[in-house]
Amino acid sequence: MNFSEATFGAGNLDFSRAKFGSGKVDFSKANFRDGNVTFFLANFGDGEVDFYGATFGDGNVDFSDATFGDGNVDFLGTTFGDGNVNFFAATFGDGNVNFTEANFGAGNLDFYAANFGDGNVNFDLVTLCDGSVIFTEAKLATLYFNPTTIGACRIEAEDLSIKNRAVFEFPLSAEALTFLSLQGASFDGPLRLSGNIGTIPDLRATRSTHQVDLSALKVNLRRVWQWRSWPPKLSPVAEDPTDGAKSGRLKEIAETNRDHHAALRFSADENRARRWRETSWLGSVLDMAFSVCSDYGQNILRPLAALLIFTVVFTLLYKAMKTPVSADVGSMWEEALLLSVSNSVPFLPQSSILRTDAIDVLYCGTPSLAVYAIMIAQGVFSFIFLFLVGLGLRNRFRL
Template structure:
């Protein structure tokens, strides 16, 4: 006869709340006596005011309220969960303290609402940790925590900061918030990713992945960031608000390059250079960097240098035709031919076309300094041609 599996103990409803109110020691003793027991707090409203109405005569609750007059905290500090822990759709009306909590089974916080700080520092998740569609009004701390199986923050809402510094991710993980633009600080500094990790969203901050260890693919293909800069004195002097953003962007660039994602690597490099401008670069370097940004967006744009090249060609042609002799039968087409031929000497017919055009416009009397201006125009035009080539190379790079 097949062995029958032992029934799994499920602690839920009032019994679960009353045991939690009894304190950490009583809770952990019960968990030791009931290995693999599941706990179900689904939909529970963790508010002392609500709980006081539900358990008006509970002495443990009265003591908690008395001890936390200044600031309410829903504390699971050091609590052990021997089986699955279900907090889906639970409401934490004040700070939630899960520091050093041990989740031996799965931890389900799907659709949970945290009205204040959610603190999971030094927590251990041995099973899947699911925070999908959870709402964080302030933020969450997971510093020095450990995730041994899947970690998922999919379509989480709001939250100003999330800190995953020095965390061990031993299985696949993802951080894909629905409202990434509300996050002001996101840190994975010093974290170890032993399995694939996905980071997606349009962030108004620079995620910090410095000092991270990546053993598998880190997907940044859907990650966009916004470098925060302040204008100093003049419009051109826009400096990064945070001096460390350049290093953060450098690390994002390195990860994108290791993934052969050239488009994202270029975007991160562009923001990295903007973050260095007027801070790590001197004034001359910063001016040249600003020109590089304006003319080609750091090699990402083909249209910008092309438009500037066309503009210079027509401007030089107009300037050339303005010096023609009054009795000259030349027209704008001759000046345009001279302008194009000046920047395309590598085409065999350009020299002859330029000479004939100049003769029709000026005859033998070429204006003073015309050749000098032509050199300046040619140099600028060659620069735009180079930037067009750079943009094409970056666009179609394999």
């Protein structure tokens, strides 16, 4: 049946319960104007269904409960308006279903409980706006979801079931994505999520029999300030109280697949999400300090720079508290620096000798109680920063 390049007038168009037989159904480059277009309960037979380059207006497009045969279903380059596009409970045969380069408006794209055959379902280079994309309880064989543009939309795929490969590759614009849920989904083949997304994906209760690749996935923990709270929150608080559990699940998956660097990223997000919400106030303060000083063991430069800065600061303190008046100024600075360095790296064999000699010159061998207190404080800070440097090196070069 050939409707290729047909132009339909403005108004609703109803193909409900239509039976198209087993030949090719061709709506390629058809123009449907602005009315609602309904294929509810339509039966397309076993031939190819072609909507290549078709243009829909701002009305709703309804394929709910439609049945497609074993031929390919092609929406390549199709443009949908701002209405909803509905494939609710639609049944597809074993052919490929292709939405490559399709353009969806602000309405919802709904595949709730849709049943796909053994072909590939392809969303490469599609454009999605602000509506919801729904795959809840859908059943697919292979899914390639690689949009080129995403607005502030939601992707809801709870209890999704995919028999073979599932690939979700998000673009930089996916930072506008507000919600991504695969909770309870089942994957009997490899699963890959990659790209920069503006939310924490929900993979809780998912089941996968193959590897889950999260190595190229970057997520954004959304946080807000809570100014009117007691005790006061010293840093922003996670918007979604479930983000801690979501990040923990991502960390668990990364650890299972021995992706240590991804596990560190997700562990850091988990700690930030639980801060102030699930962690005590004092624990949150310590957690914040851990984050600032070393990014949870992911940064080596920060604690190393802090160690050097504190070495200089304590050098100034030791010089300011000198007691002898006979030594020259240059000697005072050298001895104060040696004392500070020896306290910063006390594990070196020479540190003890350098520290004793510097104390003899600066304080005639009898430092005051205040000097001892400063030395103890420096020792504590130095131990912390050296530990963080060691932790960062371990995480960086862990096999």
